[in-house]
Amino acid sequence: MSVPAYPHPHFLSRERTVVGIGFNRWLVPPAALAIHLCIGMAYGFSVFWLPLSRAVGITEPLACPADMGFVQSLFATGCDWQISMLGWMYTLFFVLLGSSAAIWGGWLEHAGPRKAGLVSAACWCGGLVVSAAGVYLHQIWMLWLGSGVIGGIGLGLGYISPVSTLIKWFPDRRGMATGMAIMGFGGGAMIGAPLADLLMRRFASPTSVGVWETFLAMAAIYFVFMVAGALSYRVPREGWKPAGWTAPAAAANRMVTHRHVHLDVAWKTPQFWLIWGALCLNVSAGIGVIGMASPMLQEMFGGQLIGVAAGFSELTAAQKGQIAAIAAGFTGLLSLCNIGGRFAWASFSDRIGRKMTYAVFFVLGFALYAAAPWAAHSGSVALFVLFFCIILSMYGGGFSTVPAYLADMFGTHMVGAIHGRLLTAWATAGVLGPVLVNYLREYQIAAGIPRSAAYDQTMYILAGLLVAGFLCNLLVRPVAERHHMSDEEVARKQGTSAAAVARRESEVHADFEDFVEEGKDGAMPLPQAAGKVASLRTTPPALVAFAWAAVGIPLAWGVWITLQKAVALFH
Known part of the structure; x- marks a missing residue:
């Protein structure tokens, strides 16, 4: 039987992932989740800071000489690292995530999600291996290079790899589709942090804190899941649409285009930079709170958290340990809201539109940030926690809604690459938000303001950022016709x-x-x-069920562990 001769594409090429009739699109979201749940551990890396700060001393940190210079500290093997030095890995994660997504987003559109997913797995897991060697040899620069730089590149490619694919598989539910995948990035720490804690305790010995062994074990586990996810990616054939679904008429919603804009044109349009500004301001407000959630709750409520009428500075060491456990529950609860918001708000945006969803983020967020100091000073822990649970749900929702927003504006053809460029807003916010919150707090405390009131000014400034974000979103209009690609250009590509x-x-x-x-x-x-x-x-339906179980069971375990910790908040 003769078959027409077409060039046979390479196994890793995008063309080999194209499928036709009969493929179940619900097999793609768990593939995306398998990758996002692994790279999402970036949010949970703080679980390693304390053990790494005593990697030499084992039981207690062994301080470096006071006269040791910065360059010497990079190669010193006889003293422990400061947590501030380790924290640079966290900064590098998100700076490299945004920059690598921007640089290689265009390549991803041509290479396809399978190749990008495999490169992401190699970088993220390879970075953990380099970091393990860095811990074993006690070289801090190897941790920055391994997890920070190489791992950060893996974060960027892994984060954007499923975006355009899912949007093409779910043209009828763009928000829900991206929400399912990006939800995994928020949930990665819920699985990874307790897993890392279990492994470190298992590998700890009189001569090791168990971190380098944990890095190697997690690299192996993550590599299996990420490769399985990457190989499971499939792309629909051009022109495919769900059975029984008809695309809405172009005139029905001018904010949803049926054309396509090229990457090189999209990032020069006002729409791109307005959405960039909206995302950056929304993330700046939320990410600053995430980084200071635990100390913020402890310092604002102090002994009230354990029924003692005393400020934070007046508590004993044992009492501070008690409220620290409660604050850990608060942080876990915020993580759950971050995850749930990624799915819920993105799905909700399918009903009310992306621009309206972002308008809700900014209006409601402004009200909650402005009211947070009042909730704290009135002594209502429950109200304060509720406010920030909603705020963090909208922080997560901003990430998961923005890919669909971009697809509405610029079409689906190059949405992955455009999304990659837009993630430079995240890299910017990753510096702006924490710096704003941390330095304002230190300034307020240095000025003699009580710790319970040290965050008031910060909350009002964050509310002001959301006003600016609201104006950016308000100015978004449909992309001008002259920016769209012609049918001939799309057909060629x-x-x-x-x-x-x-x-x-x-x-x-x-x-x-x-x-x-x-x-x-x-x-x-x-x-x-x-x-x-x-x-x-x-x-086969059994294959779909197995794929969802493979990602659903670990996620359910992470949620259960987090809920157990959050219970302490209400006791």
């Missing part, structure tokens, strides 16, 4: 995928004719031949 689909469909058609011939010859009963053809075109 889609030509390779179309050829791959044609080749695959020709092969399936050839197989069908072969099976029919076998049935006629009596070699195979016709019903069996028909069933064999159907198996080529449909995804």
